[in-house]
Amino acid sequence: MTDTVQGRLPTAEEEARFWALIESVWASLGDEPAALRRALVSGDDGNIEPAGIGAWLNRFHERLVEATAELTAPELVALDRVVERKLYDIDRADVHEVTDGSDDGFLYARGFIVALGRDYYEAVRADPASAACDGSFERMCYFFASRLEDRFGTWPDTGSGISRETGSNHAGWPD
Numbered sequence: 709m710t711d712t713v714q715g716r717l718p719t720a721e722e723e724a725r726f727w728a729l730i731e732s733v734w735a736s737l738g739d740e741p742a743a744l745r746r747a748l749v750s751g752d753d754g755n756i757e758p759a760g761i762g763a764w765l766n767r768f769h770e771r772l773v774e775a776t777a778e779l780t781a782p783e784l785v786a787l788d789r790v791v792e793r794k795l796y797d798i799d800r801a802d803v804h805e806v807t808d809g810s811d812d813g814f815l816y817a818r819g820f821i822v823a824l825g826r827d828y829y830e831a832v833r834a835d836p837a838s839a840a841c842d843g844s845f846e847r848m849c850y851f852f853a854s855r856l857e858d859r860f861g862t863w864p865d866t867g868s869g870i871s872r873e874t875g876s877n878h879a880g881w882p883d
Contacts, residue, residue, distance in 0.1 A: 715869030718790040726790040727826040733771045734825060737764060749827045751838055761824065765845050768823065772851065781860045788852035789866040794822045794829060795849060796870045800880030803836040807843065811874040818872075819848035 718726075734741060741764040748761065776784065795818045807817035820843035821832050832839040847854075849872060856864050875881055 716789065716867035718786070718793050722786045722790050726787050729772075729775060729787070730823070730825050733768055733775055736771050737767055740764075741768075745824055745828060748824065748840060749831050749838075751831075761840075762820075762843070762845075765820075765823065765847075769847050769851075773855070776852070776855050779855075781856060781862070784852045784856040784859075785864040785866060788850075788856065788864045789868055791822060791848065791852060792866055792868055792870060792872045795819065795872040796877050798822075798829070798833055798880075799872075799874060799877035800836070801882065803832060803839060803880075804874075806836045806839040806841060808841055809844075813844065814874045815849055815872065816844040816846040817842075820845040823848040 734745065741761065744761045744764070776787075779787075795815070798818050798821060799814075803818070803821075804814050807814060807821075809817055817839070821829055821839060823845045824843075853864050856862060870876065
């Protein structure tokens with residue numbers, strides 16, 4: 709099996725819904741986290757530590773739980789498929805070099821990157837040097853899978869055939 713298209717990929721609609729959900733949750737938290745996120749994306753982060761935005765992640769998580777309270781099982785699986793793919797796509801040595809950490813630590817760093825929204829994700833994907841060192845948000849890595857299990861008693865089968873675990877994107881880890 710190659711690291712290109714494996715199994716079921718998220719659709720453009722699923723990706724758009726995912727990013728819209730993430731952005732709407734951040735927007736509900738107001739101007740301060742929005743300014744921190746903009747600074748991280750623009751590279752004008754000055755003295756912003758991941759802990760600065762990290763302080764907002766618990767509130768982000770709470771609001772994300774609320775925002776997904778009425779989603780169906782298929783909707784949660786589709787959103788988990790998007791997270792899985794986003795984590796997989798930035799499972800790369802060049803991103804790890806900036807964010808550092810153990811295998812689990814790098815997974816959580818990628819969760820941080822995804823949780824901060826599309827602009828930050830795309831900035832890091834294009835230029836790993838723009839990633840924050842020591843950013844971590846474990847909850848994002850399995851958020852939708854956990855919601856599915858909590859609400860419907862089952863773990864999702866996304867049908868993608870990929871893993872979100874560190875080192876599974878072989879194309880991102882040249883020998």
